[in-house]
Amino acid sequence: MNSRKEQLEAIDRLLTIMDELREQCPWDKKQTMQSLRHLTIEETYELGDAILDNDLNEVKLELGDVLLHIMFYAKIGSETNDFDIADVANAICDKLVNRHPHIYGDVKVIDAEDVKRNWEQIKLKEGKKSVLEGVPRSLPALVKANRIQDKVSGVGFDWEEPQQVFEKVKEELEELQDEVKAGNKEKIEAEFGDVLFSMINYARFLGVNPENALERTNKKFIKRFQYLETKAQEIGKVMNDMSLEEMDVYWNEAKTKE
Template sequence: MNSREEQLKAFDRLLTIMDELREQCPWDKKQTIESLRYLTIEETFELSDAIVEKNMDEIKKELGDIMLHLVFYARIASETKEFDIGDVLNALSEKMIRRHPHIYGDVEAEDEAAVKRNWEQIKMTEKPKEESILSGVPKSLPAMIKATRIQEKARGAGFDWEEKKQVWEKVEEELAEFKQEFNIEDDKKIDAFKAEGELGDLFFSLINYARFLNINPEDALERTNKKFIKRFQYLETESKKDGKQLNTMSLAEMDEYWNAAKKA
């Protein structure tokens, strides 16, 4: 591992390269904070993929890409004298000190839950009085991640279930309401708008229950996505080896390959 001196030297090297690219490279000179935005989003999702795959080499690579973007944004802002990378890092350090009073102050926090509760409460004091507690949740977040953050922030304000049993009862209640709107036992045309609302309530309550179990629902669903992809690709590959085509196979035939994929 690199020493602190070597780490600082590496960061200084990156800042120097960024300065040179911004001054000399036609592409880098042209970039703006707005033009980098969608690239940063892409890099963030690539990091997320690497984390789910537990691929440390890829995590290192993607962290580097994101670090480049952070330095890039700060360099652009420095050109209009808005702020520079030093301002960014100092503001971050001050925030971390302020939001960890159990480390840098005299507040006690006996466990992780207390730390998170203190964090949200301190964050609330930093907002204008008229601003909602939930205003810090980005509007463009994917719905499942947004639901998780909404629930975490509500919990920080003291609005939360006391026991996971209560949450599961809510899941069952929402499931019953959804079933009532989308009854599989009859052919009556459903009200799609109402059924969508009930399904949303069911998802929200399941995400809430996952939070009580310390399960990240986004990670859980992504792992299932990847599992499905692997099994379906196995079905495609193995059936092709046997001279079969998916569009001519019966569901029973497909199930044989699917079950083989599960065993594999």
């Protein structure tokens, strides 16, 4: 692994390249924070894919893309004299020191849950009016639900046992079925949302990240379905003309190859 000196030299090299690109490249020169925003989100998702695939070389490359975006925003900030990369780094350093009094102060903690509770309480002392202020509005709904539940748990608003949460899941499913029978579309949607929210909460109690779990299932489904498509082509059939029984044969065959 690289020494601290080599790591700092690499960061300095990237800063220099960023300066040069901003001065000389027509594309880089015209970028703004607003124009970069959607690209940053895309790069973050690509990093997430690499992590799910456990492709460490790809993780390294995608981290580079994300780091470039951080440098880019800091460079733009420096051009308006609002902030530069040192301000960005110092801001997070100050935040980490302040929010880890068990390391940089005299607070005692027993485990990670203590740390999380302290973290949320410190944020409130910093001026936040709600523990939910830190949940981005633009997060996908599933991820947002998970973050909401995690944050309120940090201030003690939570169930005590996984079984309690599972009972809540069953209760919400029953309420959904009642509305399905009644046929009220608006209430069905509301109850369906409650079911999803309770399932996400249950996942948290089981130590499962619901976003990762669902994405793994997405990938598994895609792989199996594409196997089915390939087999249909091999036997010269269009999938619309295949029976469910025929499809099921190849679907099960795909499962055995995982």
